[in-house]
Amino acid sequence: xxxxxxxxxxxxxxxxxxxxxxxxxxxxxxxxxxxxxxxxxxxxxxxxxxxxxxxxxxxxxxxxxxxxxxxxxxxxxxxxxxxxxxxxxxxxxxxxxxxxxxxxxxxxxxxxxxxxxxxxxxxxxxxxxxxxxxxxxxxxxxxxxxxxxxxxxxxxxxxxxxxxxxxxxxxxxxxxxxxxxxxxxxxxxxxxxxxxxxxxxxxxxxxxxxxxxxxxxxxxxxxxxxxxxxxxxxxxxxxxxxxxxxxxxxxxxx
Amino acid sequence: xxxxxxxxxxxxxxxxxxxxxxxxxxxxxxxxxxxxxxxxxxxxxxxxxxxxxxxxxxxxxxxxxxxxxxxxxxxxxxxxxxxxxxxxxxxxxxxxxxxxxxxxxxxxxxxxxxxxxxxxxxxxxxxxxxxxxxxxxxxxxxxxxxxxxxxxxxxxxxxxxxxxxxxxxxxxxxxxxxxxxxxxxxxxxxxxxxxxxxxxxxxxxxxxxxxxxxxxxxxxxxxxxxxxxxxxxxxxxxxxxxxxxxxxxxxxxx
Numbered sequence: 366x367x368x369x370x371x372x373x374x375x376x377x378x379x380x381x382x383x384x385x386x387x388x389x390x391x392x393x394x395x396x397x398x399x400x401x402x403x404x405x406x407x408x409x410x411x412x413x414x415x416x417x418x419x420x421x422x423x424x425x426x427x428x429x430x431x432x433x434x435x436x437x438x439x440x441x442x443x444x445x446x447x448x449x450x451x452x453x454x455x456x457x458x459x460x461x462x463x464x465x466x467x468x469x470x471x472x473x474x475x476x477x478x479x480x481x482x483x484x485x486x487x488x489x490x491x492x493x494x495x496x497x498x499x500x501x502x503x504x505x506x507x508x509x510x511x512x513x514x515x516x517x518x519x520x521x522x523x524x525x526x527x528x529x530x531x532x533x534x535x536x537x538x539x540x541x542x543x544x545x546x547x548x549x550x551x552x553x554x555x556x557x558x559x560x561x562x563x564x565x566x567x568x569x570x571x572x573x574x575x576x577x578x579x580x581x582x583x584x585x586x587x588x589x590x591x592x593x594x595x596x597x598x599x600x601x602x603x604x605x606x607x608x609x610x611x612x613x614x615x616x617x618x619x
Numbered sequence: 620x621x622x623x624x625x626x627x628x629x630x631x632x633x634x635x636x637x638x639x640x641x642x643x644x645x646x647x648x649x650x651x652x653x654x655x656x657x658x659x660x661x662x663x664x665x666x667x668x669x670x671x672x673x674x675x676x677x678x679x680x681x682x683x684x685x686x687x688x689x690x691x692x693x694x695x696x697x698x699x700x701x702x703x704x705x706x707x708x709x710x711x712x713x714x715x716x717x718x719x720x721x722x723x724x725x726x727x728x729x730x731x732x733x734x735x736x737x738x739x740x741x742x743x744x745x746x747x748x749x750x751x752x753x754x755x756x757x758x759x760x761x762x763x764x765x766x767x768x769x770x771x772x773x774x775x776x777x778x779x780x781x782x783x784x785x786x787x788x789x790x791x792x793x794x795x796x797x798x799x800x801x802x803x804x805x806x807x808x809x810x811x812x813x814x815x816x817x818x819x820x821x822x823x824x825x826x827x828x829x830x831x832x833x834x835x836x837x838x839x840x841x842x843x844x845x846x847x848x849x850x851x852x853x854x855x856x857x858x859x860x861x862x863x864x865x866x867x868x869x870x871x872x873x
Contacts (some may be wrong), residue, residue, distance in 0.1 A: 380812055380822050423823045426809040444806060450704075450856060549856040551805050552698060553825060553849040555680045558634055568634050569677045571807060571825065595807040602704060602803040602856065 379419035382412055386420055390429055390440055400430070400438045426571070428596055445500055447593065449551075449575055450602035455544045456579065457496070457510055457589060458536040465508070467532035468495040475511050482578060482588045483513055490514040494532045497563055498591070505598050506575075507560040508591040512539055516586045542581040549577045551600065560592045571595040633673035636666055640674055644683055644694055654684070654692040680825070682850055688821075699754055701847065703805075703829055704856035709798045710833065711750070711764055711843060712790040719762070721786035722749040729765050736832060736842045737767055744768040748786045751817055752845070759852050760829075761814040762845040766793055770840045796835040803831045805854065814846045825849040 400406065407417045421438065424430040431441045448463070458465055475483065475491050485491060491513050498506035514520070517538035526534060554574040561568040577589040593600060654660065661671045675692065678684040685695045702717075712719055729737065729745050739745060745767050752760035768774070771792035780788060808828040815822040831843040847854060 377812075377822055383823075419823070423809045426807060426823075426825060428806070446804060546857075550700060550853045551827065551856070552682070552853040553680060553807065553827065555677045558631075568631055569637075569673070569680075571680060573805065573807065573827075599804045599806040602805070603800075 378412065379416045379423070382410060382416060383420040383423045385410065386424060387429060390424075394440045396440050396442045398440050399436065400440070402437070425596070428599075431596060441596070444597055444599040445505070446599050446601045447498075447500060447505055448603065449600045450549065456536070456540045456542070457494075457508075457587070458533075459540050464499045464505075465496045466499060467529050467536060468497060469528045470494045470532040470535055472514075479511055479588060479590065482576070482585065483511055484585050485513050485515075492517065492520070492535045494535050496532070498593075503597075504564050506591050506593040507563045508589055510535075511588045511590070512586070516542065516581070539579075539587060542586055544586075545580040545583070547577055547579050549575060551575050553595070554592065556592060564592070564594050566594060566596075573598065573600060575600065632666065633670045633677070636664060636670060637674040637677045639664065640678060641683060644678075648694045650694050650696045652694050653690065654694070656691070679850070682853075685850060695850070698851055698853040699759070700853045700855045701752075701754060701759055702857065703854045704803065710790070710794045710796070711748075711762075711841070712787075713794050718753045718759075719750045720753060721783050721790060722751060723782050724748045724786040724789055726768075733765055733842060733844065736830070736839065737765055738839050739767050739769075746771065746774070746789045748789050750786070752847075757851075758818050760845050760847040761817045762843055764790075765842045765844070766840070770796065770835070793833075793841060796840055798840075799834040799837070801831055801833050803829060805829050807849070808846065810846060818846070818848050820848060820850075827852065827854060829854065 394400070401409070403414055403417055403421075407414045410417065412420075421430060421432075425432060428441055428444045430438050432438050458467065471493055472490055473493055474480075474488070475485070475493070480487065480489075480491075483491065491511050494508075494510040494512065496508045496510060497504050498508065512535055517535055519541070520535060520538050552574050554572050555569045556564060556566050556572045558568040560572070561570060564570075564572075566572075573593040573595050575589075575591045575593060577591070578585050579587040579589070648654070655663070657668055657671055657675075661668045664671070666674075675684060675686075679686060682695055682698045684692050686692050712721065725747055726744055727747055728734075728742070729739070729747070734741065734743075734745075737745065745765050748762075748764040748766065750762040750764060751758050752762065766789055771789060773795070774788060774792050806828050808826050809823045810818060810820050810826045812822040814826070815824060818824075818826075820826075827847040827849050829843075829845045829847060831845070832839050833841040833843070
């Protein structure tokens with residue numbers, strides 16, 4: 366977006382090529398179409414292959430192109446908007462309609478960074494629920510949901526179950542708590558090997574990491590670290606908490 | 620985050636190296652310290668330079684390393700949390716304390732993608748306010764705020780002013796409207812040449828693109844396309860609109 370040039374900024378060669386290529390994608394290619402190989406493209410646009418490769422990398426970052434092993438470079442469909450800040454959804458998995466599928470649950474020790482977010486000491490047991498988010502049949506995100514054992518004391522009775530049954534049990538127990546609020550951050554990251562596998566990407570592929578803290582009874586009850594495919598996802602947030610909204614609604618109603 | 624390996628996933632060589640390097644950064648290097656050159660590092664860890672380079676690229680994606688021309692590769696400070704979804708802030712620039720500085724305002728035609736978001740036809744005049752967001756004295760984001768002339772009809776009287784004075788005038792007029800709500804999306808992008816210059820990055824550097832639509836009187840009153848440095852920023856969102864919050868507050872108060 367925003368292709369308007371507002372001032373004369375020095376543009377490197379590949380950047381200009383990127384703009385030209387982007388326009389060619391709009392006019393000459395269909396979604397899913399395989400691009401000619403690099404040699405042909407470089408010849409067609411009269412540029413060196415190194416320049417072409419840089420431009421293709423930019424277009425991949427912007428979600429215009431997909432590079433898949435054994436297929437080549439194809440024109441990507443528009444990114445899918447994935448709702449992240451759904452205000453109707455309190456606890457993870459509560460509505461059951463947001464596309465998150467519980468996979469399994471394992472009791473392991475969280476990393477130091479996650480332990481700090483959770484406010485748990487070393488050695489304190491934490492349930493880790495793994496979930497995958499499906500949109501239109503495709504895995505778009507992989508999540509690790511960290512739930513300190515102290516948040517779900519009722520779970521002790523069902524120690525025996527495992528796999529997705531156990532994951533569902535943890536989610537159910539979590540949903541009994543009264544949610545006070547949550548905060549969330551989004552940052553760039555690279556896919557860990559097991560997330561990459563789930564998301565059908567290579568390890569290290571750029572991802573958007575969404576970290577959510579769920580608060581209950583004045584403490585952090587759970588932390589979710591969700592990894593979204595950066596190539597195909599546009600994360601969307603709908604705000605409904607603005608004070609001004611009710612004023613506007615009254616005005617319209619009146 | 621989440622260094623826990625939950626299942627045996629095949630990890631490429633550079634991925635393992637990345638983990639080792641990441642630990643070395645924690646223990647052996649201080650923030651801002653310049654790393655040894657690639658030849659030395661490859662020798663120290665017993666890997667090929669291509670493998671090393673891939674690992675360094677991953678660490679750069681994750682915000683652990685910064686590569687600057689003329690300086691080399693340095694250990695990055697932790698990413699700065701930048702509040703994006705500030706619920707106290709209705710219109711852009713209203714509070715004046717969120718670090719956004721108006722630069723200038725130019726009447727140009729928006730791109731087709733932005734025009735579609737704004738719901739304006741071709742040729743319809745749109746004010747474009749350029750702003751930069753400063754955090755701790757550093758530019759962390761560059762914004763193009765698109766305001767259709769129809770949203771700010773009162774502005775016709777001050778046609779003469781230009782630059783940041785004009786930008787401020789557009790923002791002031793916008794703030795007279797009653798805000799009904801906004802929606803927001805976050806996606807990966809690459810820095811346009813002029814944004815890159817403002818953010819002290821090379822064109823094409825990975826950025827987080829935050830697109831916000833502001834609604835008033837049942838229509839889109841403005842669209843903001845803000846480009847945040849992906850290397851140094853962690854975007855934070857605080858939700859305050861959950862129905863559950865008031866229930867929790869009552870419970871605590873009672």
